[in-house]
Amino acid sequence: xxxxxxxxxxxxxxxxxxxxxxxxxxxxxxxxxxxxxxxxxxxxxxxxxxxxxxxxxxxxxxxxxxxxxxxxxxxxxxxxxxxxxxxxxxxxxxxxxxxxxxxxxxxxxxxxxxxxxxxxxxxxxxxxxxxxxxxxxxxxxxxxxxxxxxxxxxxxxxxxxxxxxxxxxxxxxxxxxxxxxxxxxxxxxxxxxxxxxxxxxxxxxxxxxxxxxxxxxxxxxxxxxxxxxxxxxxxxxxxxxxxxxxxxxxxxxxxxxxxxxxxxxxxxxxxxxxxxxxxxxxxxxxxxxxxxxxxxxxxxxxxxxxxxxxxxxxxxxxxxxxxxxxxxxxxxxxxxxxxxxxxxxxxxxxxxxxxxxxxxxxxxxxxxxxxxxxxxxxxxxxxxxxxxxxxxxxxxxxxxxxxxxxxxxxxxxxxxxxxxxxxxxxxxxxxxxxxxxxxxxxxxxxxxxxxxxxxxxxxxxxxxxxxxxxxxxxxxxxxxxxxxxxxxxxxxxxxxxxxxxxxxxxxxxxxxxxxxxxxxxxxxxxxxxxxxxxxxxxxxxxxxxxxxxxxxxxxxxxxxxxxxxxxxxxxxxxxxx
Amino acid sequence: xxxxxxxxxxxxxxxxxxxxxxxxxxxxxxxxxxxxxxxxxxxxxxxxxxxxxxxxxxxxxxxxxxxxxxxxxxxxxxxxxxxxxxxxxxxxxxxxxxxxxxxxxxxxxxxxxxxxxxxxxxxxxxxxxxxxxxxxxxxxxxxxxxxxxxxxxxxxxxxxxxxxxxxxxxxxxxxxxxxxxxxxxxxxxxxxxxxxxxxxxxxxxxxxxxxxxxxxxxxxxxxxxxxxxxxxxxxxxxxxxxxxxxxxxxxxxxxxxxxxxxxxxxxxxxxxxxxxxxxxxxxxxxxx
Numbered sequence: 001x002x003x004x005x006x007x008x009x010x011x012x013x014x015x016x017x018x019x020x021x022x023x024x025x026x027x028x029x030x031x032x033x034x035x036x037x038x039x040x041x042x043x044x045x046x047x048x049x050x051x052x053x054x055x056x057x058x059x060x061x062x063x064x065x066x067x068x069x070x071x072x073x074x075x076x077x078x079x080x081x082x083x084x085x086x087x088x089x090x091x092x093x094x095x096x097x098x099x100x101x102x103x104x105x106x107x108x109x110x111x112x113x114x115x116x117x118x119x120x121x122x123x124x125x126x127x128x129x130x131x132x133x134x135x136x137x138x139x140x141x142x143x144x145x146x147x148x149x150x151x152x153x154x155x156x157x158x159x160x161x162x163x164x165x166x167x168x169x170x171x172x173x174x175x176x177x178x179x180x181x182x183x184x185x186x187x188x189x190x191x192x193x194x195x196x197x198x199x200x201x202x203x204x205x206x207x208x209x210x211x212x213x214x215x216x217x218x219x220x221x222x223x224x225x226x227x228x229x230x231x232x233x234x235x236x237x238x239x240x241x242x243x244x245x246x247x248x249x250x251x252x253x254x255x256x257x258x259x260x261x262x263x264x265x266x267x268x269x270x271x272x273x274x275x276x277x278x279x280x281x282x283x284x285x286x287x288x289x290x291x292x293x294x295x296x297x298x299x300x301x302x303x304x305x306x307x308x309x310x311x312x313x314x315x316x317x318x319x320x321x322x323x324x325x326x327x328x329x330x331x332x333x334x335x336x337x338x339x340x341x342x343x344x345x346x347x348x349x350x351x352x353x354x355x356x357x358x359x360x361x362x363x364x365x366x367x368x369x370x371x372x373x374x375x376x377x378x379x380x381x382x383x384x385x386x387x388x389x390x391x392x393x394x395x396x397x398x399x400x401x402x403x404x405x406x407x408x409x410x411x412x413x414x415x416x417x418x419x420x421x422x423x424x425x426x427x428x429x430x431x432x433x434x435x436x437x438x439x440x441x442x443x444x445x446x447x448x449x450x451x452x453x454x455x456x457x458x459x460x461x462x463x464x465x466x467x468x469x470x471x472x473x474x475x476x477x478x479x480x481x482x483x484x485x486x487x488x489x490x491x492x493x494x495x496x497x498x499x500x501x502x503x504x505x506x507x508x509x510x511x512x513x514x515x516x517x518x519x520x521x522x523x524x525x526x527x528x529x530x531x532x533x534x535x536x537x538x539x540x541x542x543x544x545x546x547x548x549x550x551x552x553x554x555x556x557x558x559x560x561x562x563x564x565x566x567x568x569x570x571x572x573x574x575x576x577x
Numbered sequence: 578x579x580x581x582x583x584x585x586x587x588x589x590x591x592x593x594x595x596x597x598x599x600x601x602x603x604x605x606x607x608x609x610x611x612x613x614x615x616x617x618x619x620x621x622x623x624x625x626x627x628x629x630x631x632x633x634x635x636x637x638x639x640x641x642x643x644x645x646x647x648x649x650x651x652x653x654x655x656x657x658x659x660x661x662x663x664x665x666x667x668x669x670x671x672x673x674x675x676x677x678x679x680x681x682x683x684x685x686x687x688x689x690x691x692x693x694x695x696x697x698x699x700x701x702x703x704x705x706x707x708x709x710x711x712x713x714x715x716x717x718x719x720x721x722x723x724x725x726x727x728x729x730x731x732x733x734x735x736x737x738x739x740x741x742x743x744x745x746x747x748x749x750x751x752x753x754x755x756x757x758x759x760x761x762x763x764x765x766x767x768x769x770x771x772x773x774x775x776x777x778x779x780x781x782x783x784x785x786x787x788x789x790x791x792x793x794x795x796x797x798x799x800x801x802x803x804x805x806x807x808x809x810x811x812x813x814x815x816x817x818x819x820x821x822x823x824x825x826x827x828x829x830x831x832x833x834x835x836x837x838x839x840x841x842x843x844x845x846x847x848x849x850x851x852x853x854x855x856x857x858x859x860x861x862x863x864x865x
């Protein structure tokens with residue numbers, strides 16, 4: 001019996017690799033296992049190697065594992081590309097159709113199972129995925145009954161006969177493989193899970209749910225990997241709530257439409273990835289200058305330019321902090337788990353209205369698309385705070401404009417939305433006075449510029465830095481943001497086992513940078529290893545700039561398109577001592 | 578009831594004396610009063626350029642955005658509050674150069690916004706460069722040898738993009754322009770009104786006199802039927818686009834908001850943000 005294992009299914013894009021992984025995952029999730037999936041895919045619809053690696057564990061896990069237990073292959077390429085991940089006792093289950101060839105330099109065992117032929121014999125080759133699922137069940141000694149419910153849900157609308165056929169395909173794969181196992185029987189059997197039914201979702205689902213919970217009823221967006229799932233989810237749900245999503249003609253329209261809707265009083269937002277964010281930069285400046293709330297989600301992917309559109313990277317950090325010409329107050333958040341993605345998205349709408357500025361919520365491909373088991377999201381924890389939004393106004397005479405940009409102590413001015421009597425004012429991206437009228441006066445310029453920046457001097461954000469710091473004085477402080485959290489957490493245990501004292505800080509409020517929150521941990525560590533998926537060490541540079549101790553900061557970068565693995569972080573820390 | 582004076586504010590426009598935009602401003606103010614709007618029920622969104630300043634010269638809610646983006650902002654405003662009257666405005670550079678993508682898509686999307694373009698066939702605020710509306714051969718600072726590009730025909734373009742309200746006017750025809758703006762606002766769907774609004778400083782070709790000489794009023798064309806798209810297109814081609822009046826209106830096609838599934842009958846901006854816990858629980862259940 002094992003506590004966790006990793007299973008990978010691979011083949012050509014478009015032949016159902018994704019759905020095989022999906023069925024496998026949903027069934028195991030319902031048994032109470034914690035799942036963590038990561039898809040390797042390409043920017044094309046059909047063809048090209050794709051795989052879905054899924055970790056199954058009896059405890060929560062937020063990282064891809066270093067190695068692999070079971071590899072299900074629909075083609076030889078899947079074996080060739082992935083076999084080196086298999087550990088000593090790994091198992092390959094391959095479709096007999098392509099006469100699978102096991103490389104010589106592996107001790108893994110291979111079972112050739114006629115996925116396609118068995119499926120064809122049962123009626124259609126399309127069911128080869130089900131045969132593969134059945135074969136997996138045999139290897140893991142799982143009762144195939146767990147798939148009955150899921151198969152029923154997926155194929156139910158096609159009729160009972162189809163459901164029954166698919167179950168037969170699973171049974172056939174199971175029976176055949178079971179016979180072959182021999183000494184390998186039971187080697188991949190998982191400890192029993194707790195049977196609790198938990199949610200199974202991607203980060204983008206949590207972001208969309210966060211927006212709904214926060215009262216967002218309008219989204220304007222343009223399709224892009226890896227952000228599209230957010231709009232696709234809301235297109236299904238917002239009509240239930242009177243709202244809608246508009247798929248705009250481009251990224252600029254998405255951002256400016258969201259600005260228009262926010263100006264008119266709706267919590268509107270947009271979501272994109274790097275290329276889209278580049279196009280939204282001028283709009284972000286407009287939001288900052290006009291003090292119109294705006295929430296933008298940036299699901300980072302491999303850059304620059306079109307870059308690696310379907311691969312993991314965290315290289316938008318500086319662009320999100322500084323992007324747009326001129327200077328504006330801005331808030332940048334970076335959730336590190338799916339749960340945080342939910343709460344932080346909801347909070348982003350509060351911050352945007354309270355500070356009347358753009359709020360960018362950073363995610364990354366691994367967090368946005370990694371499908372995983374998620375503990376309950378607590379609706380009670382979501383607050384709705386609208387800052388200085390006015391609902392009633394005193395009468396004003398002589399058609400005076402409302403002082404939308406009134407100079408206040410905290411820099412935040414009362415805000416009204418169109419439609420309100422006595423609230424008429426002008427809004428412009430040109431420098432303006434308290435009523436929104438354009439002004440080029442030097443005195444006014446300083447007053448309004450200072451007012452805008454005063455707003456974000458004392459941002460209130462719960463837990464700007466996630467800390468797991470058991471040591472008063474540590475040998476290593478590991479720092480990261482977004483999805484690297486899982487790999488860092490897992491590496492920590494191993495580093496500790498080597499006798500190296502390690503603390504962990506994960507930055508959740510990227511800007512304004514919470515230097516005070518981090519500095520004590522930096523001070524008390526011998527080395528600060530900043531783990532990030534980019535080439536230049538953007539977070540490391542931000543830490544040097546804001547916290548100092550440049551000589552302690554060690555950049556640990558990975559920018560080949562793949563997420564960090566725990567052993568890489570472990571090895572890096574060992575090398576330092 | 579508000580009069581056109583209620584739509585005036587104390588701001589003195591920074592337009593040159595004699596600029597066509599003054600009349601457009603007056604026509605918007607009159608049209609708003611004529612159809613019974615109150616200043617707080619009107620939002621004027623504008624782009625960048627001389628004409629972009631118009632949102633600050635009308636006593637209503639005004640949003641002066643960024644170059645070429647008045648339309649997406651205006652559509653966002655309208656989606657958020659369907660009870661507001663939303664006018665988008667800007668120049669020919671704003672709408673037919675940098676913002677052309679938005680113009681075509683706003684036309685085919687058909688959200689209930691009125692778009693008024695002040696078309697002077699030149700870039701004025703940047704002191705005289707060619708515009709996509711400048712005629713071939715037109716000499717400017719950026720085309721000293723004369724423009725070698727083809728001018729855009731916005732009205733024909735609007736018809737092919739599926740426009741449901743396509744109109745054109747001349748800034749001195751204050752009465753006709755006011756009436757067209759009223760009709761445009763009342764049209765259920767997107768309305769585009771292109772207004773020839775001469776630049777007296779930088780355009781010495783397309784002057785007031787030039788327009789008077791070259792424009793044909795559609796009401797003077799016998800048998801012109803503004804519900805006939807084919808006739809509209811032929812007339813535009815015959816007159817090289819130099820016609821004024823309501824060119825085409827489709828009263829059958831529903832607006833985007835009318836067709837939208839589930840869209841709130843009351844302004845989204847007034848919706849209760851707090852979600853029902855049971856609904857949220859149901860959403861989470863779907864992930865199990």
